Amino acid sequence: MKIAVCIKRVPDMDVRFKIAAIGNAVDEAGLKFDMNDFDSWAVEAALQIKDRDAATEVVIVSLGTDAVQETIRKALAMGADRGVELKTDHIPFDGLAIARALAAELKDGGYDLVLFGKQSADSSNGVVGAMVGELLGLPLVTAISKLEISGQKGSAKREIEGGQEFVEFPLPAVLTIDQGLNIARYPALKGIMAAKKKPLEVKPAQLGAQTVTVTQMELPPERAPGRIIGEGVAAVPELVRLLQTEAKVL
């Protein structure tokens, strides 16, 4: 089996962001970057298939600047076989432009499965995987939390509001991965050493036309500080009054 996993390098979200001087992007100075969590579960899903069938080839594809090589190598250190960087000087916001570049790379690759994280932590559009499925004309299942492959058929589970959905699909297929499918393995130290010797091809990204752009970014407004109106039972009437008249939630 041949599996492509498309991964994105995203900033560590546990920091306070600053808006860059141009006003429509995050200031990347001092930020730490890593593989998008959903994408790491997609890599893990591919590696678990490879664990069961050693003949499986897992190819990592990532679009971005040369900095994505570090993220691709992390996936290689986890156990993937080779990487492809689709090089561009900046990652566009327009998911369709990205999807076209990925589809151009994937379409003649003979992949049985193309895996994505269901969305990226930074832009949270959640569209690229679905768009690639459309551009490749392949069956698409989004946000799966369980996956089984047998022969040229697959089955998956999706968490939906108030229930679960079980779906079947033929291969080749495009899948996007939700939380809960697995826990990504740590890159073992031997794997980190081995990753240096694995092939990593760099190609120019064939980005499609970009029709959607970010014009402005703003930080969320500061939350107003809380207020203590009293303590114990005596404070309840005042609390209820404020919830009714001021917060208007009752």
Added chain:
Amino acid sequence: MTTCVSSTPGAGNGSVAVSFGMPTNPLDLCDIDSFLSEEERAVRDSVRAFVDDRVLPIIGDAYVEGRFPKELIAGMAELGVLGANLPEQYGCAGLNNVAYGLIMQELERGDSGIRSFASVQGALVMYPIFAFGSDEQKSRLLPSMAKAETIGCFGLTEPDYGSNPAGMITRAREQADGSWIINGAKMWITNGSTAHVAIIWAKTEDGDADGHSIRGFVVPTSTPGFSAKNQKGKLSLRASDTSELSLQDVHVPADALLPRSGGLKSPLMCLTQARYGIAWGAIGAAMYCFEEALSYAGNRVMFGRAIGGFQLQQARLAEMVTEIAKGRLLALHLGRLKDAGRLTPQQVSLAKRNNVNVACDIAREARRLLGGNGILTEYGAMRHMENLESVYTYEGTHDIHTLIIGQAVTGLSAFE
């Protein structure tokens, strides 16, 4: 025009860990990370993720229970941290010494006891087998130890001979058939009750006062006459197995001897390896304490504002971050010297002495910054503070390293 409306619960925003709006990474103000290779950073990040996910959630309880968390051993082995700087032919990761140091830093960021386990297995058991062992011993033991199928301990220190190991009384007597009978007692032995094999250092000649006849033996802990007893009552390194070993007529075959070991220099070479790792590890503990104190200072409100805005707490934090930067640079420099084959034991003494000492101060100041909360196991500072008192004392006490440095610069020994 059609409008599609979708209603979903709002995602929580948990991004308030450090709330100062820093222009640069406060945990690496001097950008020391830029001196690390991509591979070295990858090793560091992988071990850090392991410690964050597996060690930090359980370590406080294990510490209070006085229990070494054995459940972490398999994961550490799978990650490849045991003997990580030894060659790949023995199933090890074959990392350089900077990457090895970063592993120790990250493990001790979790707990000194976890780093001690890895230090002992790698630097004090696998290393002497690698350096002084026969090919048979190496191929039999090292791959199994890298996988943690065999756990080791290192028996040098004795109840009455700590800083002066040359005075040890443990004796190995060679028998007519080339086998050995070992008698003696060892104390403060990390992994002692967990280990399958012990590297036992013993004198092989009578009347040896300077330790020239000391040799190393690989002793299976299941050998009759060998017993280990957990040392009770520790107020430090509580998440570590610290044991006394007793050897009564322990009979081992000729091939238990590490053939290339000879004299006190052999165990001291092992200690240099371990102390090198401690110079990194102590800074890891300090980094944890600083990170915790910084986060607390940003979130804890007193007198109507975050305490991080007060000059007294800023002085604490500034001191911590400065000493951590210096300690990291020193450890990194030693790592590069070690990779170049130019590291001396005196340099290791200097770094172990300094980095553990500053880590002790940082842990204590972090605990104080945390106020009353600082005495709880929910926070790591006091656990690190207590652990570091042991680290200050073991692997050459702070005082002994002072004298080693004194001797190195004056040419005069204060020991004799």
